[in-house]
Amino acid sequence: MKPAFWQRLDLWARNISPVGLTVILILLSVIPTHIPGYASIVPQLALMGVFHWTVFRPDLFPIWAVFAVGILQDSLSGAPMGLNTIVYLTIFGVILGQRRFFLGKTFWVEWLGFSIICAGAAVQAWLLLSAYHVHLVAPGPVMFQYLMSMGFYPILAWVMGRWQRSVLR
């Protein structure tokens, strides 16, 4: 039974990789870069991971993983606990409802979809944050963060697409 065991382990490792990649994205987004001004507009890398894998492989990105990713993002970034979790769960629900819109379309459609969903997520995060602090938080950085996320998405989508084709098959 040895080969079967290794095969199963191999399959398991492949199947867990979407979640693993998203965790790495979270770490990347909190590691100090020392680029002036970058920290306040660092792109929402984890959101891209959640978006991509929910659209293309929802079977490998279950809801508890979305929850765990949100909690991890919140606790490492120092955001109010649960804030990003709510945002990720929301986009998870929205995408699952609209998946057919993305599947089999060109990259431009995917990007358009991401830009809409990311905008919704940014607004939601801003509202939640303002409600949490009972104080209107300046909207400028949220806007810039949104633009940065838009700009970064094609690069990450390419990497994750390659990963999907070569590792997950």
Added chain:
Amino acid sequence: MVKQGPGAPTRVDVIRNLLQRFAYLGLILAAFGLMMLGKAETVIVEEVRARINDAFAPIMEAVAEPAETVRSYLNEGRQLIELHEENKRLTEENQRLLQWQTAARKIQEENEILRGLLNYQTGPDASYQAARVISDDGGIFSESMLIYAGAREGVNNGQAVITGEGLVGRIAGIAYRSSRVLLITDLNSRIPVMIESSRARGIMAGRNEDKPVLTKLPPGTIVSPGDRIVTSGHGGAFPQGVPVGIISSVDDVTVEVTPFVDSQRLEIVRVVDYGLDGILDRHRLKTDLPKNDIPKKIEAPSPVKAEPMRTVVPKPGAERRPSEP
């Protein structure tokens, strides 16, 4: 339970679908619940956060160091180009500092003699703990960062975090080997400070933006851009005289302070234990003070001033430098 082959949706699928829906709602509610608990400053949320941070801290520390090394190499290359100018600048600065040194020596001697005359008790001695910064500030969501030192190293809530340039923030949340620093720019940060020249006291409040504002200044205080701000030592949390920033702009209602420390360039910071328990023990630590002490832009002018004007007169000989910690 009816089992069928692949094809039409079965009852199992329907049940699974329902379950998924319940899980979805349940998890969203759980996340909201967490947010509420966090807002209420529940210990358990802080504890969970601390545990997670602690689990990931070694990884982040391991990555932060090579990233720093690469950056320092790049920096070195750039410095090589600017070597000549840098040299000139440093020579000039050195001359200026030498003058200061002479002045400082003189004042130190004088100070010691006067202390002896007055039988003056100096404050508690500080102990330092250097720590590497392992996360960027939280972007739009919070102005805080993780450092790789925690309860293991004797870090405690409320301790001041400084660099050679000045105050960075204070410890708000400790785990075993990592802790979270609340930067002075965070919305929840309130630091008792004073204007160095006039000794007028106030509170510096963060706004989640680059520049915190000065509030609660005594009426009639004269502030002008360029004034240095140092900690006042009130509340027993921080020692007196840690440099904080300079006043960069003043208008009718807001006094903006530019901090000396650029929080985005921090690599190593020092956590300072002054042996002051202060007001910041866990049971009394409230980071969520009401936000209404940040002055609003529009404020109706009140014709009647109930309080008499108080003018702050600088004490003679008050223009001493803050002691470099």
